[in-house]
Amino acid sequence: FQPKVLRGKRIVITAGPTFEPIDPVRGITNRSSGKMGFAIARAAREAGADVHLVAGPVALPTPRGVLRTDVGTAQQMLDAVQSSVPGSDVFIAVAAVADWRVDGVADQKLKKTGDSDVPSLSFVQNPDILATVARLPNRPYCVGFAAESEQLESFGEAKRQRKNIPLLAGNLGPSTFGQDDNEIILFDAQGMTRLPRADKLALARQLVAAIAARLPG
Numbered sequence: 466f467q468p469k470v471l472r473g474k475r476i477v478i479t480a481g482p483t484f485e486p487i488d489p490v491r492g493i494t495n496r497s498s499g500k501m502g503f504a505i506a507r508a509a510r511e512a513g514a515d516v517h518l519v520a521g522p523v524a525l526p527t528p529r530g531v532l533r534t535d536v537g538t539a540q541q542m543l544d545a546v547q548s549s550v551p552g553s554d555v556f557i558a559v560a561a562v563a564d565w566r567v568d569g570v571a572d573q574k575l576k577k578t579g580d581s582d583v584p585s586l587s588f589v590q591n592p593d594i595l596a597t598v599a600r601l602p603n604r605p606y607c608v609g610f611a612a613e614s615e616q617l618e619s620f621g622e623a624k625r626q627r628k629n630i631p632l633l634a635g636n637l638g639p640s641t642f643g644q645d646d647n648e649i650i651l652f653d654a655q656g657m658t659r660l661p662r663a664d665k666l667a668l669a670r671q672l673v674a675a676i677a678a679r680l681p682g
């Protein structure tokens with residue numbers, strides 16, 4: 466049994482990787498499975514929220530009762546988020562958004578030419594979706610994720626402050642990518658809360674409860 470702690474709340478969640486094209490057939494992505502974001506969408510829905518899940522390319526079924534928009538690139542994810550966020554109560558950025566995209570995506574498939582001829586790619590920075598939402602004047606309650614490979618306790622709080630958000634969920638990654646369980650430390654202005662290793666749905670339910678407890682009003 467789950468109490469409906471988010472009844473009447475509208476929540477926007479990003480999940481999964483992004484896919485940044487190189488040409489019409491190739492692209493750059495990452496190993497995010499989307500499992501954590503989808504588990505949070507399910508848990509938020511179970512808690513009574515109206516949930517909009519903006520998902521990069523993943524192979525996961527849509528949680529029951531959740532509205533889903535599929536996107537490819539970081540820019541498309543930002544566009545979907547920006548049109549959905551006004552009027553929402555909570556934004557949870559779980560997606561592993563590509564930091565860079567290819568500058569000048571080729572219109573046609575790049576051709577293999579001579580034996581030693583290789584293309585070179587240059588990159589431009591992608592927008593930071595979480596930071597963009599966190600700067601909005603009437604921003605929803607913003608929750609970020611951070612995968613750190615070391616020193617999670619100090620890097621996590623620093624990232625929360627740098628991103629200017631009230632709550633950050635840190636995990637020691639990227640070893641958690643694709644796994645069914647995870648281990649999280651929550652960082653907020655009051656300090657750290659450890660959520661011991663558990664399956665992602667159990668952690669998602671604890672995170673939803675933690676968010677509900679921190680919402681104003």
Ligand code: C5P
Binds near residue numbers: 479558596
């Ligand atoms: O700075 P870093 O990428 O580690 O921050 C991770 C957090 O920021 C995650 O919540 C992620 O979803 C979000 N993010 C984003 N847009 C980006 C990069 C990260 O929303 N371009």
